[in-house]
Amino acid sequence: MNKIKDHVVTRKNLVPFILITTCFALWGFANDITNPMVAAFEKIFLTGATEATLVQFAFYGGYGVMAFPAALFIRKYTYKAGILVGLGLYAVGGLMFVPASAIGEFYPFLIAYFVITCGLSFLETSANPYVLSMGSQETATQRLNLAQAFNPLGSLTGMFVASNFILANLDDRDKAERMTLDPLELQTVKAHDLDVVSGPYIIIGLVIAVMFVLIAMRKMPQSHTNSQVMAVDLKSIFNRLLQNKKYVLGVVAQMFYVGAQIMCWTFIIHYGTEVFTAEGMAEKDAQVLSQQYNIVAMIIFGASRFICTFLLKYIRPGRLLMLLAIGGISLTLGTIFLGGMMGLYCLVGISACMSLMFPTIYGIALEGIGGDDAKIAAAGLIMAIVGGTFLPLLQASIIDGWTLDWLSGPRASFVLPLLCFVVIAAYGYRVFTIDKSHS
Known part of the structure; x- marks a missing residue:
């Protein structure tokens, strides 16, 4: 039995x-x-x-x-x-x-x-x-x-x-x-x-x-x-959750993570199209090829999830989250300032850093929350997916409104994912220092 x-x-x-x-x-x-x-x-x-x-x-x-x-x-x-x-x-x-x-x-x-x-x-x-x-x-x-x-x-x-x-x-x-x-x-x-x-x-x-x-x-x-x-009194549940800083900041971090993911996977089409049309490719062919790079990014994302899951055996979740976000920051800087094929490779590589962010933030934020509180808390973390609404809109407005000649709009727009990874790195660092002090 x-x-x-x-x-x-x-x-x-x-x-x-x-x-x-x-x-x-x-x-x-x-x-x-x-x-x-x-x-x-x-x-x-x-x-x-x-x-x-x-x-x-x-x-x-x-x-x-x-x-x-x-x-x-x-x-x-x-x-x-x-x-x-x-x-x-x-x-x-x-x-x-x-x-x-x-x-x-x-x-x-x-x-x-x-x-x-x-x-x-x-x-x-x-x-x-x-x-x-x-x-x-x-x-x-x-x-x-x-x-x-x-x-x-x-x-x-x-x-x-x-x-x-x-x-x-x-x-x-x-x-x-x-x-x-x-x-x-x-x-x-x-x-x-x-x-x-x-x-x-x-x-x-x-x-x-x-x-x-x-x-x-x-x-x-x-x-x-x-x-x-x-x-169960819902007001009491919300009050307890709002007093839990690890949870509240986790919802914020999750919102910025989802925004970064959607921005990187949406505007890789615009970024790649700019790169390939500059090489003489027709717009339609450039968009199709850019989407192929997006598929490669997803494959890397999936493979990296297994690798990062293995690393969790040896690295605290907060520290791993911080390190992944630092990797995302570095590759996003390459996406902005390198441009061309090297910039596109950096953009594809960001997916390796994003792979374990959602479940890691999810797990950290819900740590120590049980019973009926956990059901409402989990809904809050799903609600954080709303980061995929306004952040891509802001990135698109940068692409449309950018006027500087030395840096193109699609490249400059990735300053928003960069800021998202800074927020995630700060959350990972805060969680890591708290956990380290309690160990």
Whole structure:
């Protein structure tokens, strides 16, 4: 009996575990098919980088709006109910690309992205603790790490689809050429490109609808969120959390980390396009090649996660976080001041430093927080993903408004990720010194 208890996933829970783990890949797909869409919509709707980055504002805004409502929902009902709400919103958002494409305007797409991430917020808030509950406490961490390993697979798939089925199939004409077309011809080009963009989202919407049915019909393990915990005073929970400086500063650090990640993975398209067009490459080919470098960055990100997880056996989490942030600072300086291919290599290399930041900050911030407090605290760390809304917008405004000749706008804009890594390094240093003084 103890042998069964120590299994990471028991035979009884295997199918439910597979179904929920698939959700980890599905939200990874949504996150990383969307980052390159900033460059795509900028060309399709002939906008500046700032307006096109409203894609990220809408996409990551859903996390900020829905994180706490999702946490309260699963406290009152069940993890399964939270998963189903998340999948339902995700599917609806994907299928909203049908009317958005037919309307042919930018803002219906932003609404669709917002609905998708309202669903993702429910999924992430529900799936992580649900996986932890699917077995013994002794194997909970292994079970969650196993499920999380499928998230980068979804991310890589999303990047691959964005590169090979969207960017590569857009009309060849660049932004400058499109501005010279007559209105009827421009409308034809725009309609073609919107169909190209919408196709993968509509397909994933249908896939999510199938997942919704499979999970709804399947008997799932009992999740231990019930009405008993609703009696807990939320005001008391928030007061305790606000008095926990490690947690509060962790939420701030997480917000800046997510902002840095989204900025590095979104504007690598702009950075690489500038590098490759300077070498004589056409804009469309430069964007496709830049996305290939983004895929390499994700592969490095995934590989580095295993390396950094191993290093945690020998290095305190706060110190490792600080060292990774210092590495991010150094590579971001190279991205800004080296330029060209060396700058692009530095930008790709930043992903190695970012690989373990999210789970490390997450773990540090929740350290010592238990019971019902932990559920609300975890929602706060999911809400911190809202850093992916306003920081990319600020970076895009730098790209659009930069006027100095000696440093290009895309290069100068990476001063924002640089500042993010400084904040993360400061948090890592503070945690390391506190832990060292207590040891």
